[in-house]
Amino acid sequence: xxxxxxxxxxxxxxxxxxxxxxGVKFRDITTLLRDGRAFHSVVELLARPWLAxxxxxxxxxxxxxxxxxxxxxxxxGAGFVPIRKKxxxxxxxxxxxxxxxxxxxxxxxxxxxxxxxxxxxxVDDLIATGGTALGxxxxxxxxxxxxxxxxxxxxxxxxxxAAKLAALGVPMTALVSFPGH
Amino acid sequence: xxxxxxxxxxxxxxxxxxxxxxGVKFRDITTLLRDGRAFHSVVELLARPWLAxxxxxxxxxxxxxxxxxxxxxxxxGAGFVPIRKKxxxxxxxxxxxxxxxxxxxxxxxxxxxxxxxxxxxxVDDLIATGGTALGxxxxxxxxxxxxxxxxxxxxxxxxxxAAKLAALGVPMTALVSFPGH
Numbered sequence: 001x002x003x004x005x006x007x008x009x010x011x012x013x014x015x016x017x018x019x020x021x022x023g024v025k026f027r028d029i030t031t032l033l034r035d036g037r038a039f040h041s042v043v044e045l046l047a048r049p050w051l052a053x054x055x056x057x058x059x060x061x062x063x064x065x066x067x068x069x070x071x072x073x074x075x076x077g078a079g080f081v082p083i084r085k086k087x088x089x090x091x092x093x094x095x096x097x098x099x100x101x102x103x104x105x106x107x108x109x110x111x112x113x114x115x116x117x118x119x120x121x122x123v124d125d126l127i128a129t130g131g132t133a134l135g136x137x138x139x140x141x142x143x144x145x146x147x148x149x150x151x152x153x154x155x156x157x158x159x160x161x162a163a164k165l166a167a168l169g170v171p172m173t174a175l176v177s178f179p180g181h
Numbered sequence: 182x183x184x185x186x187x188x189x190x191x192x193x194x195x196x197x198x199x200x201x202x203x204g205v206k207f208r209d210i211t212t213l214l215r216d217g218r219a220f221h222s223v224v225e226l227l228a229r230p231w232l233a234x235x236x237x238x239x240x241x242x243x244x245x246x247x248x249x250x251x252x253x254x255x256x257x258g259a260g261f262v263p264i265r266k267k268x269x270x271x272x273x274x275x276x277x278x279x280x281x282x283x284x285x286x287x288x289x290x291x292x293x294x295x296x297x298x299x300x301x302x303x304v305d306d307l308i309a310t311g312g313t314a315l316g317x318x319x320x321x322x323x324x325x326x327x328x329x330x331x332x333x334x335x336x337x338x339x340x341x342x343a344a345k346l347a348a349l350g351v352p353m354t355a356l357v358s359f360p361g362h
Contacts, residue, residue, distance in 0.1 A: 001258060014272070016271045016272060020271070028271050030270070030272070033254075033260060033262070033263070034238060034262050035260050036258050039255070039259075039260055039261055043255050060248065063243055063244045063247060063269075064247075064263075066245075066247035066248045066251065067241065067247045067248075067251035067261055068251060069248065070249060070250065070251035070252040071251040071252050071254060071261075073220055073252060074220070074221060074224050074252035074255050077218075078217045079214060079216050079219075079220055080214045080215065080248055080252075081211070081214070081215050082214070084244075088244075090201070090207050091209060091211070110211055112212075114215075
């Protein structure tokens with residue numbers, strides 16, 4: 001299957017004006033995901049640097065990060081661990097507060113999701129202010145895991161999340177960037 | 182990668198007593214998903230009958246259905262479409278009410294997620310009473326799509342969901358069954 005170019009991937013993302021509130025341009029990746037060739041291109045482009053790296057597990061952030069995270073786990077032969085909003089995981093968890101636009105929320109993962117010294121790739125659909133990604137790195141490191149990289153479809157660089165991940169020593173890959181968001 | 186047997190897959194699922202309430206045995210698949218070989222076995226066993234079927238898209242039910250659904254889409258070279266709780270999709274949707282243990286809730290998908298005549302496989306982690314699966318079939322059919330099959334990791338047959346899907350003419354595959362749940 002021939003892969004899409006970055007320009008074609010960008011064109012496959014739908015922009016919805018004034019959603020969820022006036023002035024915001026929402027980058028809707030569902031139009032990309034529903035296209036088999038576009039979806040495969042994203043998985044392949046994000047997986048390629050890690051094919052021989054012995055990645056233990058993919059950590060996906062609820063909910064859209066589960067879609068790409070599951071696909072990357074399959075492509076890399078890795079396990080998958082979910083990072084969820086609080087109260088949704090049935091066993092013992094570690095929990096962290098993360099910042100939203102207004103106030104804080106909490107997310108968590110199972111204490112036995114990853115082990116000390118394991119190599120993890122963090123996956124979400126989009127990185128904006130980086131609140132959830134930073135919280136996820138904190139959770140994974142609190143269990144002794146190493147975060148090899150953060151993989152995203154979309155980066156909104158003006159919101160600073162990618163720079164914050166870099167400051168934590170986590171390399172970041174995003175396939176499409178929307179400066180000025 | 183050698184595939185796990187059905188018995189090994191069953192053993193990889195953790196059972197949590199009295200969760201989310203007394204008397205319920207919760208089947209926790211996170212212990213299966215985090216194991217790369219178990220996760221790949223699930224994807225491979227569910228994908229095999231459909232490798233040459235020209236499946237257009239995988240429809241995954243929020244949130245755990247996104248993990249396996251994304252992986253199956255990648256394995257089959259198909260697109261992925263999310264079926265979400267109401268109010269989470271940014272574009273025009275179709276919506277359906279579905280029954281929960283107490284009362285009703287609604288879920289929806291984008292109107293342009295699938296097209297008339299397309300072949301879809303429905304994916305979730307577990308089928309119990311079948312409320313969400315039946316609602317999902319209704320949504321997909323309302324857009325003119327054909328539901329080739331429902332694919333699940335776990336079936337709780339005593340709760341009747343699989344039988345309801347069969348009554349709708351949708352073949353069902355589950356890899357592990359817990360009679361008596």
